Amino acid sequence: MLMSIALALHVLSIVVWVGGMFFAHQALRPAAVSVLEPPTRLRLWRATFQRFFPWVWLSIVLVLASGLWMMMQFPKPPIFVHVMLGLGVIMMLIFMHVFFAPYGRLKKAVATENWKEGGKALGQIRMLVGLNLSIGLITVIVGTAGKFFI
Ligand code: HEM
Structure with missing residues (x-):
């Protein structure tokens, strides 16, 4: 029962x-x-991130808590779970960097109507979100199909 709630x-x-x-x-x-x-x-992105990022923080808390709890149910967690944990932690660190560094600069740039700085910050966010999306898709494959390969 608890396992199904954690996995969901x-x-x-x-x-x-x-x-x-x-x-x-x-x-x-x-x-x-x-x-x-x-x-x-730039205003659209600032308003979009303001609504999306709280959901990402919530996701991080739930993914980490449920993942670590499920991991503890294994006598010896399989390798794909360790890989999932490693990739997941990298994704979380990348998100936190986005949140505290370029997103902070984007908010400031939009507030002061500094569109050049805002464009630079948005470019950095775009690159890092592209990276995190790629790692995220790979991690979904590891988490679902990993057990058949490793
Ligand atoms: C960060 C720490 C994480 C830990 C400790 C963790 C741990 C786990 C564990 C123990 C399971 C259950 C595996 C099983 O019973 O076969 C699981 C399932 C899964 N995890 Fe993670 N995980 C983490 C992050 C992630 C991330 C970042 C993703 C995707 C981006 C992800 C995607 C999945 C998926 C899709 C499943 C479902 C597997 C299935 O039932 O087919 N996990 N995870």
């Missing part, structure tokens, strides 16, 4: 976090570039 919370959190990154990076980003001028585009 784990997978739902991953769907929200990785799915959100996929939508932002693959759909909203190119659409915003093609239809919005920089000031509006």
Whole structure:
């Protein structure tokens, strides 16, 4: 029973976090570039992150708590679980860097209407979210198909 709750919370959190990154990076980003001028585009991203990032923090807490708890149920956790933990921790550190460094600069740039700095910060966020999305998709494969290979 507890195991099914932990697994459900784990997978739902991953769907929200990785799915959100996929939508932002693959759909909203190119659409915003093609239809919005920089000031509006930067304001849109600032408002979008403000709504999405609290969900990412919640996902991180739930993924880590449920993942570590499930890990403790194994007498000896399989290798793919260790790989999942390693990749998951890297994703969390990348997100925290985005949150505290370039997102902080983006907020400041939008508040002071400094569009050049805002563009630079957004470019960094885009690169790091692209990286985290790639690691996230690989980690989903490791978490689901890993048991058949390792
Ligand atoms: C950060 C620490 C993490 C830990 C300690 C952890 C641990 C675990 C454990 C123990 C399971 C159950 C495996 C089983 O019973 O076969 C699991 C399942 C899963 N994990 Fe993680 N995980 C973590 C992060 C992640 C991340 C970041 C992702 C994806 C981006 C992910 C995706 C999955 C998926 C999709 C499953 C479901 C596997 C299935 O039932 O088919 N996990 N995780």
